């Protein structure tokens with residue numbers, strides 16, 4: 001039996017976080033309406049969307065709920081409230097900073113190491129090198145030549161410039177954003193100022209020249225290889241520095257939470273949870289108890305709670321014995337901020353599909369390695385296939401038991417798992433949107449039937465379990481091609 005992919009099911013099961021709080025839902029919905037209005041207005045950065053009075057009328061919520069929604073929107077860098085005459089909600093540019101916070105907090109909570117972050121960054125930039133080689137234009141060549149030229153003259157201070165330019169050349173805004181995020185996240189682990197000594201400087205210039213030449217010569221394989229070799233030596237160099245740490249200092253992660261009163265309180269509560277080693281399910285407090293404990297107003301406590309919920313640090317449970325509880329680390333905060341960025345930059349299905357293909361190939365390669373070394377659990381793959389054949393891939397995905405999700409986890413790399421899960425979630429979210437916007441757009445809904453998908457998963461799994469990683473990668477590539485969106489729009 002085939003199972004149709006309906007947008008409604010996806011909305012309910014895969015996207016909406018399970019927040020058991022009416023306030024959180026109302027504030028979240030109002031925040032979403034604000035984003036929709038900003039998109040509808042064409043995202044005019046610097047313009048005033050509306051005054052607080054207008055917003056109250058438009059969204060039909062209480063002033064308290066609206067302020068919680070606005071705090072969320074400010075936290076996501078969508079808009080900020082300007083007081084006084086000519087004030088109102090001013091539209092902002094959501095940039096990489098909005099994504100870094102939730103990403104860093106997630107990585108801190110799951111205990112990801114610098115090695116895992118480097119490994120992920122390398123495979124992302126390998127993908128950049130490959131795509132840039134295929135897409136380089138005449139004017140790009142002028143830009144790259146000038147950068148390499150300035151580096152060899154020693155007049156360029158930003159030694160990451162070439163990487164940033166190549167990421168832009170990939171013509172894929174999602175990949176560009178994630179590469180920048182990981183570059184910045186990795187820099188939280190070491191002293192950024194002392195990273196390039198004189199001796200290493202020449203090596204960097206030569207490596208950059210080599211990568212640039214391969215890109216300009218349209219040689220994706222060579223560009224990939226040179227990028228990987230260069231980033232590995234950069235990683236080795238950074239690891240050898242005394243200020244470099246494998247595990248992130250919690251204070252650094254806390255710094256990303258912001259300085260507004262609600263944000264500062266969220267930071268204080270999070271710091272205490274870290275210091276006391278609070279685990280999932282730990283009771284943080286009721287609203288009233290938190291007001292007393294932190295001598296904060298109800299409004300500030302509520303803003304702090306919305307931010308802790310946004311980062312899935314804690315969630316509110318209703319009813320007797322309810323209140324704020326520590327939750328397990330969850331990627332929703334990262335997904336939400338990236339989704340906002342994608343709406344700002346009008347990202348299309350093929351951008352997400354392209355990133356996904358690159359990641360799935362890397363994931364299957366790494367999963368094969370850990371399986372071979374006995375470092376991961378073959379039974380988990382069997383369980384995923386079983387769950388899919390019983391329930392269909394959609395509900396299995398909702399429970400994190402679907403084939404691709406399991407492979408991502410089997411890599412054993414928590415940073416890679418983050419990027420992979422985020423991309424998967426964005427992909428499913430995109431599918432649900434297509435289904436909701438246009439029920440006839442069957443061509444853009446690749447997985448119309450679950451049977452061919454389950455069969456493809458089974459064949460990849462067979463190769464993996466037989467220890468044949470080449471066959472597994474080839475089958476994964478074929479599976480990605482078969483499920484790719486049409487390039488029509």
Ligand SMILES: [Zn+2]
Pocket residue numbers: 403404453457479
């Ligand atoms: Zn699949």
